Amino acid sequence: MSTIIQFGKDLVRRFSDHEVAGLAAQLAYFFLLSIFPFMIFLIALMAYLPISIEDIVLAMSRYIPSEAMDLLTSNLETKNTGLLSVGLLATLWSASNGTNAVMRAFNRAYNVQEDRSFIKSRLIAIVLTVAMFIVILVALMLPVFGKAIGVYVFSWFGVSEDFLAIWNALRWVISSTLFLLVLMSLYILAPNHHVNIRQSFIGAVFATVTWQAASLGFSFYVNSGVSNYSATYGSLGAVIILMIWFYLSGVVIILGGEINAMLRERQWFKR
Template structure:
């Protein structure tokens, strides 16, 4: 624990989390644009998307920002966006993952040796992976509700919610595994990254739940920040989950360093 705290301070994770949160906010709306364009081909309603966000414990204030921007984008979005324009939009959305990758390199005390296009390509692929996690989670959510209604068993409500939550957590774990495995500019194995991925998945779900509960019951950001209160809530949530992702990377880097020391003895 003492070693982790030393790394936490030395690598300035609070500041790096704020940097990642900024790029997450910058990437959010281009990412939403692609999601909206893709969903135009699928039988999903906006309410399905917002229910998914609620199940992921997105804070109410943050949800308001996403919903309002969603309404603006859906007024003008055309299916044709799934073309070169979508790729350019995803490239912009990958800025957040690129920022996290840079932070992971710092955790391993390594410099970026990969070509620029390869590094950005990895960030782009991870962004696409996150995109398909959202789509898969939507499918699970809608299918789960239909199965429950078809069985006409109210007792299934809790079980189906638990199944959907578990599967969403599993998909988050897979994405975090890919992030921690391919993100740093060094060769890593599954056993080098799975502990941090587990910690990040648990941290994401627990922290998001408690922050969402806090915002909905106690905090009123609009009273302090006025009309931008919802944006502030979104930024704080982004900072929180970014910090959790970076902590997962630090855990992996710390354990990798310990293993190398043991092998050297």
């Protein structure tokens, strides 16, 4: 127990020493810059997928507060397939800047300097960004089409009806597992330091579970009416809610990297 308490104290100290709050704010800023180009990209992409705006809203509303969702859905009213490439490029550039901020945060966590070339760093950031986009799309589609997929497998292989109930639960687990794998990739590739799979696992599990809990908790807090941001900030309330959610997400992601670095320093995993 004393080891866990000391670990927590050291994590709090690193939170301050490594300016996690400031780096998370940078990450939230770049997330905000990329979210609307990403919406444009989704609008254009929906023309090629059997998915509607309502499906996307339903899937996203599980984690995003309602006021922030109203802000996002107001940008999902028209489809323009000609904006597909423009939206993708703008999203990649803005979001990869956020990934670069994460890379700087992890380098600080491992106490290393960035000596990779600009091109290599940017390519890593873009690859990680694309991986996150894929997970977001899969996470959106599994809840919407998961039941249909289960019914198809049921009819094709003739499995029992109990399989559908199991599948309805598993499709949420699959989304979380994909998120976990992307975070592990982020913790392995982002820092300019050798990190193996075992050394990235604990932080990725922490970030996955904590992000889901924090998102659900913050969504409940906002939707419950305990704090009325719209009454305080007017039309900017939805933007502020979205920024706070991005900020919380950034803090959780960076803390996952800090935890991995601390475990490595304590040699909890063999190199």
